[in-house]
Amino acid sequence: MGPDNASLASRTAPPVAARTAGSQYDLDMISVSKSYGGPDVVSDVTFTLRHGEFLTLLGPSGSGKTTTLLMVAGFEHPTAGDIRVGGRSIVDEPPQRRNFGIVFQSYALFPHMSVLDNVEFPLRMRGVAKPVRRARAAEMLDRVGLRGFGARRPRQLSGGQQQRVALVRALVFEPTALLLDEPLGALDKRLRENLQLEIKAIQRRMGISVLYVTHDQEEAMVMSDRIAVMRDGRIVQIGSPVEVYSHPRTTFVANFLGETNLFRCTPLASDGSFARVQLSDGTLSIARVASAADINRGTDFKVSVRPEDLAILNEGESRETVVMGRLVDRTCLGPTMRYAVDALGQVIVVNRQGSGLWPALNQGDPVRVGWRRDDAQLLSEE
Numbered sequence: 001m002g003p004d005n006a007s008l009a010s011r012t013a014p015p016v017a018a019r020t021a022g023s024q025y026d027l028d029m030i031s032v033s034k035s036y037g038g039p040d041v042v043s044d045v046t047f048t049l050r051h052g053e054f055l056t057l058l059g060p061s062g063s064g065k066t067t068t069l070l071m072v073a074g075f076e077h078p079t080a081g082d083i084r085v086g087g088r089s090i091v092d093e094p095p096q097r098r099n100f101g102i103v104f105q106s107y108a109l110f111p112h113m114s115v116l117d118n119v120e121f122p123l124r125m126r127g128v129a130k131p132v133r134r135a136r137a138a139e140m141l142d143r144v145g146l147r148g149f150g151a152r153r154p155r156q157l158s159g160g161q162q163q164r165v166a167l168v169r170a171l172v173f174e175p176t177a178l179l180l181d182e183p184l185g186a187l188d189k190r191l192r193e194n195l196q197l198e199i200k201a202i203q204r205r206m207g208i209s210v211l212y213v214t215h216d217q218e219e220a221m222v223m224s225d226r227i228a229v230m231r232d233g234r235i236v237q238i239g240s241p242v243e244v245y246s247h248p249r250t251t252f253v254a255n256f257l258g259e260t261n262l263f264r265c266t267p268l269a270s271d272g273s274f275a276r277v278q279l280s281d282g283t284l285s286i287a288r289v290a291s292a293a294d295i296n297r298g299t300d301f302k303v304s305v306r307p308e309d310l311a312i313l314n315e316g317e318s319r320e321t322v323v324m325g326r327l328v329d330r331t332c333l334g335p336t337m338r339y340a341v342d343a344l345g346q347v348i349v350v351n352r353q354g355s356g357l358w359p360a361l362n363q364g365d366p367v368r369v370g371w372r373r374d375d376a377q378l379l380s381e382e
Contacts, residue, residue, distance in 0.1 A: 025051040025086065025209060027072065027177055032081030034067055042067050043233040049177060049209050054200065056212040058220040059230035065213045066181055072211060073179050074098050085176060101170030105182040107162050109154040115141065115165055116150030122173045140168040160191045167199065177209040184219065196222050217257050229253050249290050251379045254304040261310065261348050262302040267378065275378045277303060280344050285321040287376035301380050307351040309375035312339060312367050319370030327365045341369055
């Protein structure tokens with residue numbers, strides 16, 4: 001197995017001595033906004049990157065995630081708000097004084113330098129003696145499976161190897177945090193998936209805080225401790241991957257983070273945890289709510305149910321909500337059977353995992369589709 005495919009999780013290199021955990025390494029964004037003379041491209045963004053945490057800014061193009069990262073790095077200056085490390089404002093400090101390691105999609109390796117020279121460059125800029133920096137750079141290359149590659153030029157490396165060089169160059173000086181902006185975007189799917197796990201393994205072993213920018217939902221789910229979903233310059237939800245996937249706050253979050261079915265509905269009553277709603281065909285249903293306040297201020301309500309939480313019901317089976325429909329199509333996706341059902345005036349997607357099949361169904365057959373109330377979430381756009 002070559003260096004591009006070997007998993008760092010299985011390597012036995014000793015970990016870098018862990019820093020003492022504490023708030024001195026927490027990064028705080030406090031009501032940060034950015035404007036270039038028109039509407040804000042980042043608006044009132046607040047979050048804390050905790051010591052040793054992997055936090056991902058996830059959103060579509062133009063959502064403000066890269067601009068947010070550039071303000072953390074010091075390449076953009078906020079129009080309003082503050083950025084602090086350990087309670088100390090760094091908003092007026094230049095990038096070179098912020099002690100952040102940064103990796104962009106382009107890697108920005110020096111083509112005229114050897115791999116070893118590239119990795120030791122940040123230490124040279126910090127006045128570290130040559131023998132010390134050479135030993136440190138060689139150690140870091142060994143950690144990522146690139147022992148013996150130090151004399152090569154970046155153009156002599158594969159894309160995955162270049163990405164590793166860029167990563168260890170950003171880590172060699174033991175930064176306060178690591179900032180990564182779409183670092184895997186130029187790689188093919190298989191290599192990207194391998195490197196996702198390797199970056200996470202490095203982060204865990206070194207105990208470093210990571211602020212990661214991506215538009216790839218699966219990448220965010222695999223790598224993150226928490227995900228901040230951004231839209232139109234704002235953070236619309238922040239939480240663990242399980243929280244934002246299973247308990248989305250808006251239809252945008254539900255749609256952006258995975259696939260979901262959205263059913264138009266009218267809320268009838270709520271106890272603060274669940275709401276009684278009426279679906280478009282008159283069926284009464286129950287769905288979870290994030291808070292009673294969401295119902296009071298929301299508009300354009302929908303019930304969200306993930307495809308894997310729906311079931312085509314056999315005779316005698318039931319769920320708390322059942323709707324009638326007709327089978328449009330079914331597709332085998334390897335371990336998953338995917339059913340398309342015409343119901344509630346739309347096409348509903350139902351996924352079935354595993355080898356067990358529902359009764360043989362043909363196109364046009366009537367079916368009953370059901371779900372449990374714990375698997376339904378009441379959402380709005382506000």
